[in-house]
Amino acid sequence: MSKSGYYACRDRSESNRSRKNRRLTRLIEQIFDNSRGIYGSPRVHQVLQRGRESCSLNTVAKIMRHNGLKARISRVYWRNPRNHAFFKKTDNLRLERPAASGVNQVWVGDVTYIKLRKRWQYLAAVMDLYSRRVVGWAVGSRRTVDLTQRALIYAIKKREPPDGLIFHSDRGIEYASYRYQDTLKRHGIEPSMNRPGHCQDNAHMESFFHSLKGELIRDRLIRNTSELKNSVKGYIIHFYNKKRLHSSLGYTSPVEYERLAT
Numbered sequence: 009m010s011k012s013g014y015y016a017c018r019d020r021s022e023s024n025r026s027r028k029n030r031r032l033t034r035l036i037e038q039i040f041d042n043s044r045g046i047y048g049s050p051r052v053h054q055v056l057q058r059g060r061e062s063c064s065l066n067t068v069a070k071i072m073r074h075n076g077l078k079a080r081i082s083r084v085y086w087r088n089p090r091n092h093a094f095f096k097k098t099d100n101l102r103l104e105r106p107a108a109s110g111v112n113q114v115w116v117g118d119v120t121y122i123k124l125r126k127r128w129q130y131l132a133a134v135m136d137l138y139s140r141r142v143v144g145w146a147v148g149s150r151r152t153v154d155l156t157q158r159a160l161i162y163a164i165k166k167r168e169p170p171d172g173l174i175f176h177s178d179r180g181i182e183y184a185s186y187r188y189q190d191t192l193k194r195h196g197i198e199p200s201m202n203r204p205g206h207c208q209d210n211a212h213m214e215s216f217f218h219s220l221k222g223e224l225i226r227d228r229l230i231r232n233t234s235e236l237k238n239s240v241k242g243y244i245i246h247f248y249n250k251k252r253l254h255s256s257l258g259y260t261s262p263v264e265y266e267r268l269a270t
Contacts, residue, residue, distance in 0.1 A: 032056075032063055033071050040077045044247070046223040048072075048079035054259040100209055101174050101200035108138040111266055112169040115143070115197075116176045117159065117183070118213035119151055122225060124236055131220075131240060132159040135213060136167070137176075139269070140254055141262035142216065142244045143167050147237045156182040157191060164195055171196030178202045178210050219248070 039055045040047060047055070049069035056063060072078070108114040114137040122129045130151045134144035144163025148155040160175075175197045177183040183201070192199050202209035224243045230236050253259045260268065 029067075029071065032061070032067070033075060035059075035061065036068060036071055036077065037075065040072070043251075044223060045077075046079055046252070050255065051253045051259065054253055099200065100176070100203050100206075101198060102176055102209070103203075105174070110269070111136055111138050111141075112167055112173055113138060114174045114176065115163065115169075116210055116213050117144075117156065118178060118210055118217070119156060119180065119182060120217040120221075122147075122221070122236065124230060124233065129233060129236055130155055131217075132156045132182075133213065133216065133244075134159050134163040134175075135216060136262075137212060139262040139266045140212065140216075140257060141249050141266065145240065145244060147233070147240055149233065151182065153182050153185045153187050157188055160188075160191060169195075169197070173197045174200050176200040176202075176210065179204070216248075219252075220244075 035056065036052055039052050043051070049065060049072050052072065053063070053065045053068045056068065102114065115134050116137050117132065117134045119130055119132045122131055127149070130148055132146045132148075132155045133142055135142050143166055144159040144161075146155050146158035146162065148158075173196070175192055177200075179201050182188065183199075189199060220240070220243060224239060230239060249261065250263045251261055253261060254265075257265045
């Protein structure tokens with residue numbers, strides 16, 4: 009570079025594009041931090057568009073990559089379905105009926121493992137399939153009918169569903185037990201279960217657990233059960249239900265989706 013060219017470059021004012029990219033970088037870092045390091049470029053781009061910020065998805069991805077902003081992900085502990093003949097009495101009702109067109113028509117539930125230091129804890133959750141809103145949950149040190157029933161009762165008290173609601177789950181013993189089935193029947197809820205060998209029938213709950221473990225549990229030190237319960241509660245109530253953008257819901261949160269639907 010010539011001496012005159014160096015001084016010309018040094019004294020030149022900042023370009024419009026450079027100013028815009030610098031401002032975009034600040035906005036993207038703020039959105040990323042507000043999402044707890046969870047949002048990738050598609051969701052960050054959606055938030056920018058909501059703020060009427062004009063930029064392309066490729067630009068967002070490039071800025072995030074350049075600044076080392078990488079969304080957190082995690083593996084899910086996959087479980088094999090149980091195919092005992094005892095469970096075959098309950099069919100998958102979701103296959104026979106159209107997709108949910110409103111809240112409290114179809115709920116799905118499942119249980120997952122969370123490792124706390126050297127011991128396993130268990131999370132049972134209930135989700136409204138229409139809005140992907142988690143409407144009930146319970147955390148415990150034992151995987152029992154009591155745990156799954158606590159999550160169900162929490163959801164029933166909170167939502168007060170009408171008779172005819174379908175509750176879908178896998179074929180775990182906690183959901184097939186007589187006590188759990190009696191609770192469903194007492195509240196006018198129809199039981200539905202995965203087909204034998206088709207764990208993907210309950211993919212929405214697996215997806216939720218994948219998100220929770222990747223966004224809340226992974227690389228985080230949780231010291232005790234009380235802290236785990238508070239963390240799960242805060243994640244579900246204040247972030248997953250109210251703020252987290254779901255691509256399947258047109259990049260809205262479950263609470264916002266329900267509000268727009270009404």
